[in-house]
Amino acid sequence: MDFRHSDEERAWHDTLHSFMDKEVGREYTREHDENREFPDEAYQKIADNGWLGLLIPESLGGLEANPIMYAIFCEAMAKFSLDTAACVMTSMFTAKNIVNHGTDQQKSDYLSDYLTGRRKFSVSISEPQAGSDAAAVRTRAELVDGHWVLNGNKIWCSGAHLPGAVITILARTSEDRHRGLSLILVPNDTPGLEIHKMPTIVRRSLGTTEFFMTDVRVPEGNIIGEPNRGWEYIGEHLEYERLGLAASYVGNARTALDDTIKYTKEREQFGRSLSSFQVLKHRMAENETELSAARLLVYAAADKMARGERAIKEVSMAKVFAADVAFKIAFNGMQALGGYAQLPVYDMERYFREAKHGMVGGGTNEIQRTIIAREMGL
Numbered sequence: 001m002d003f004r005h006s007d008e009e010r011a012w013h014d015t016l017h018s019f020m021d022k023e024v025g026r027e028y029t030r031e032h033d034e035n036r037e038f039p040d041e042a043y044q045k046i047a048d049n050g051w052l053g054l055l056i057p058e059s060l061g062g063l064e065a066n067p068i069m070y071a072i073f074c075e076a077m078a079k080f081s082l083d084t085a086a087c088v089m090t091s092m093f094t095a096k097n098i099v100n101h102g103t104d105q106q107k108s109d110y111l112s113d114y115l116t117g118r119r120k121f122s123v124s125i126s127e128p129q130a131g132s133d134a135a136a137v138r139t140r141a142e143l144v145d146g147h148w149v150l151n152g153n154k155i156w157c158s159g160a161h162l163p164g165a166v167i168t169i170l171a172r173t174s175e176d177r178h179r180g181l182s183l184i185l186v187p188n189d190t191p192g193l194e195i196h197k198m199p200t201i202v203r204r205s206l207g208t209t210e211f212f213m214t215d216v217r218v219p220e221g222n223i224i225g226e227p228n229r230g231w232e233y234i235g236e237h238l239e240y241e242r243l244g245l246a247a248s249y250v251g252n253a254r255t256a257l258d259d260t261i262k263y264t265k266e267r268e269q270f271g272r273s274l275s276s277f278q279v280l281k282h283r284m285a286e287n288e289t290e291l292s293a294a295r296l297l298v299y300a301a302a303d304k305m306a307r308g309e310r311a312i313k314e315v316s317m318a319k320v321f322a323a324d325v326a327f328k329i330a331f332n333g334m335q336a337l338g339g340y341a342q343l344p345v346y347d348m349e350r351y352f353r354e355a356k357h358g359m360v361g362g363g364t365n366e367i368q369r370t371i372i373a374r375e376m377g378l
C-alpha cells in the first residue's frame with residue numbers, strides 16, 4: 001500500500017495550485033462572494049485549459065481523468081472558497097449523467113458547448129417537501145404529443161439561472177416511489193419556467209434558486225436514459241458529487257488552517273505570539289491530524305472508484321468526516337482570529353459560512369450516517 005501521490009498526480013496538484021494562486025486568488029474570490037457574482041473569467045480560463053472535460057471521455061472531447069485526478073482537482077478548486085469549487089464541479093458531475101446514460105443526440109447537443117464554457121448544467125432534486133426525503137418528489141412529467149410536460153416547484157437548485165444553463169430535473173413519471181422517477185433535461189429559457197435567485201449566505205457566487213414549472217414542454221428525447229430509472233442514475237451521480245464535495249472540504253479546510261497558523265504566529269498578546277499558547281497550539285495540532293485523516297478518507301474512496309468499484313459507503317464516510325473537520329477548523333479559526341475573524345478581508349468568516357453548509361448540501365451529515373449504517377447492514 002502506497003499513500004503517496006504518483007509523479008503525475010503531484011504534477012497535476014502543483015499545476016492546479018499554481019493556477020489558483022496566479023489566475024484566481026483571494027481578492028478575486030472575496031470580491032465575487034461579496035458581490036454575489038459568478039467568477040466568469042476564472043471559469044473561462046478553466047474551460048480554456050480543457051479542465052471542464054475531466055469526467056468526459058476522450059472520444060467526446062474530454063480528458064477522461066480518473067476519480068483520483070478529479071478529487072485532486074476539486075481539492076484545489078476549493079483553495080479559497082467552497083463556492084468557487086461548486087461553480088465548476090456542479091456542471092462537471094451533472095454532465096456525467098449525459099456521458100453515462102445520454103443519447104448521441106444529447107451528447108452532441110450539450111457536451112461540446114459545455115466543454116467550451118458556453119453551457120452549464122445544474123441538478124434539481126430538492127423540492128419544498130422533498131429535502132432529505134429526496135424520493136418524495138412531486139414534480140410531474142407527462143408525455144403528451146411527443147413532449148414531456150412538467151409541472152411543479154423545485155427549490156435550492158444551484159446555478160439554474162446562469163446564462164445557457166440546462167437543468168437536470170428529477171421528476172415523477174409514474175407512481176412507484178423510487179421506480180417512478182426520471183431525469184429530464186430542461187434548458188433554463190424554456191417557456192413556463194420561472195426562476196428566482198435566493199438570498200443564501202453561501203454559494204453567493206454560484207447562486208441558488210427556486211423555480212416554478214407551469215406546463216413546461218421539452219421534446220421526448222430530453223429524458224436521460226430510460227424512463228423511471230432516474231433514482232438509480234441519481235445514485236451514481238451522487239457518488240461523484242459527494243466525492244467532489246468531500247475533496248473540496250479538505251481543500252478549503254487546508255487554507256483555513258494555514259490562515260489560522262499564520263495569524264497566530266504573527267499576532268502578539270501578552271508579549272508573545274498567540275501560537276505560543278498551548279491551548280491554541282494543541283487545537284491546531286488536533287486539527288492538522290483530523291485534516292490528514294479526512295484527506296485519507298477522500299483518497300481511499302477515490303481509489304476504490306478508480307478501480308471501477310462502487311464506493312457508496314466510502315464516499316459518505318469521506319463526506320461526513322471531511323464536513324465535520326472543515327467546520328471544526330473554520331470554527332476554531334474564527335476563535336483564534338478573535339474580533340478580526342468578523343471582517344471579510346480575513347476570509348475566515350467565508351470559510352465558516354461555507355463549511356457549515358458542507359454539513360447540509362449534497363445530503364446532510366445525518367443522511368450520510370444513515371447511508372453508512374445501511375451499507376453496514378444496520
Ligand SMILES: Cc1cc2nc3c(=O)[nH]c(=O)nc-3n(C[C@H](O)[C@H](O)[C@H](O)COP(=O)(O)OP(=O)(O)OC[C@H]3O[C@@H](n4cnc5c(N)ncnc54)[C@H](O)[C@@H]3O)c2cc1C
Nearest residue numbers: 123124125126131132156157158203208361362363364366
Ligand atoms: C445553498 C444550497 C444549495 C443547494 N443546492 C442544491 C442543488 O443544486 N440541487 C438540489 O437538488 N438540492 C440542492 N440543495 C438542497 C440540499 O441538498 C438540501 O438542503 C438537503 O438535502 C437537506 O434537505 P432540507 O434542507 O430540506 O432539510 P431537511 O430534510 O428538512 O432536514 C432538516 C434536518 O433534519 C435532519 N433529518 C431529516 N431526515 C432525517 C432522518 N431520516 N434522520 C435523521 N435526521 C434527519 C436533517 O439531517 C437536517 O439536519 C441545496 C441547499 C442549499 C442550502
